[in-house]
Amino acid sequence: MNSALIVFATLSLISANEPKLNDVISALDKATSFFESTYDRLSVDGVAGFRLLQAQIGDTMRKWSLLGSEVATQLKKLDNLVRRLNFTSLKAIKAMKIKDPMYFNAFQQVLHVDFWTLKPGWTQTDSSLVYPKVRILECFGEEMSDRCMIQLLGTWEDNGVSCQKTETCSRLMMALNCPDYSLSHQLLYMIIIEHKGCSNIFGAQHMDSKSFHIIEDYKKVFCSNMMQRNLEIENNDFPYFQQDLFLENDESGYSPREEQYVFTKHKRVKRREKHLKGGCSDHMTSVAVGALGGYLRFYGTS
Structure with missing residues (x-):
C-alpha cells in the first residue's frame, strides 16, 4: 500500500471513530490531571502505567503526523498530554527514589518510555x-x-x-x-x-x-x-x-506491584493496597490508563 493510500485509510478510520477518540482523549486528559495531583504518592506500579500510556500516545502521534491539518487539533491535544506525562513522570521517579529505593532499583527499567516498545499491528487472539x-x-x-x-x-x-x-x-x-x-x-x-x-x-x-x-x-x-x-x-x-x-x-501488559497478596480458592485478596484521593486504587488506576492508551491506538491507527 503506497503512502497516499495509507494516509487516506488512516483519515477514514479517524473520521469513523472520531466520537470514541474524543471520549478517550477527554478521559486521558482527566487521568493526566489526576497523575499531576498524586504523582508523589504513586508506586512503581502506578507510574509504569502512565509511562506505558505515554508510549502509546507517542506511537499514535507518529502515525498521525503524516496526516497534516486534518488532525491538527487532536495532535495538539496529544502533544500537550505527552509533555505533561513526561514532566510529571520525572517528578514521580525522583520522589520514588527516596520513598522506596529498593523496589525502585529493581524495576526502574519499566519506568523508561523506551521499555514499552510498541509493534505495528495487533496480536489476534485465538x-x-x-x-x-x-x-x-x-x-x-x-x-x-x-x-x-x-x-x-x-x-x-x-x-x-x-x-x-x-x-x-x-x-x-x-x-x-x-x-x-x-x-x-x-x-x-x-x-x-x-x-x-x-x-x-x-x-x-x-x-x-x-x-x-x-x-x-x-x-x-x-x-x-x-x-x-x-x-x-x-x-x-x-x-x-x-x-x-x-x-x-x-x-495487554502488566506493571509490577509491590503489594502482598493472600491466595484463596476463588480469588487473590490484597493484604494492603494504596488508595489515593477519592478512593482510587493505585494499581487499578495504572492498568486503566494503560487500557485507555490501547483504545487510543486501536481506534486511531488500526
Whole structure:
C-alpha cells in the first residue's frame, strides 16, 4: 500500500471513530490531571502505567503526523498530554527514589518510555488456544514473580547480569493452564525477554527468528486466555473483586506491584493496597490508563 493510500485509510478510520477518540482523549486528559495531583504518592506500579500510556500516545502521534491539518487539533491535544506525562513522570521517579529505593532499583527499567516498545499491528487472539481446564490456584505468588523478573532485568543485585535463567522461573513462567494474574505476569516475562534480548532462555545464542517466533507463540497463548477470562468476567456483569483483573487483561501488559497478596480458592485478596484521593486504587488506576492508551491506538491507527 503506497503512502497516499495509507494516509487516506488512516483519515477514514479517524473520521469513523472520531466520537470514541474524543471520549478517550477527554478521559486521558482527566487521568493526566489526576497523575499531576498524586504523582508523589504513586508506586512503581502506578507510574509504569502512565509511562506505558505515554508510549502509546507517542506511537499514535507518529502515525498521525503524516496526516497534516486534518488532525491538527487532536495532535495538539496529544502533544500537550505527552509533555505533561513526561514532566510529571520525572517528578514521580525522583520522589520514588527516596520513598522506596529498593523496589525502585529493581524495576526502574519499566519506568523508561523506551521499555514499552510498541509493534505495528495487533496480536489476534485465538479461541482454539484457550485452555480446556485451568488450575484452581495461581501458579506462583508475587515474590516469585518479582524474583524471576529481576533476574531477567539484571537488577537482582548491584551490577547484576541480566537474562539470568533458572529452571524454576522457566518452568513457572512458561507453564500452561495458569489462571488470572499468573497469565499477565507470564506475558510480561515474555515482553522482558524480548526487550532484553534474552535468547539464552530458549537455548539460543542470538535473538533469531526462531526465538521471536517462540516469544510470539507464548504471547498469543497468554493473550488468548486473558481474553477468555475477560469475556467470562463480562458475562458475570463485572463483579467488583474481578474488575482489577479485567482491567489488567484489557491493558495487554502488566506493571509490577509491590503489594502482598493472600491466595484463596476463588480469588487473590490484597493484604494492603494504596488508595489515593477519592478512593482510587493505585494499581487499578495504572492498568486503566494503560487500557485507555490501547483504545487510543486501536481506534486511531488500526
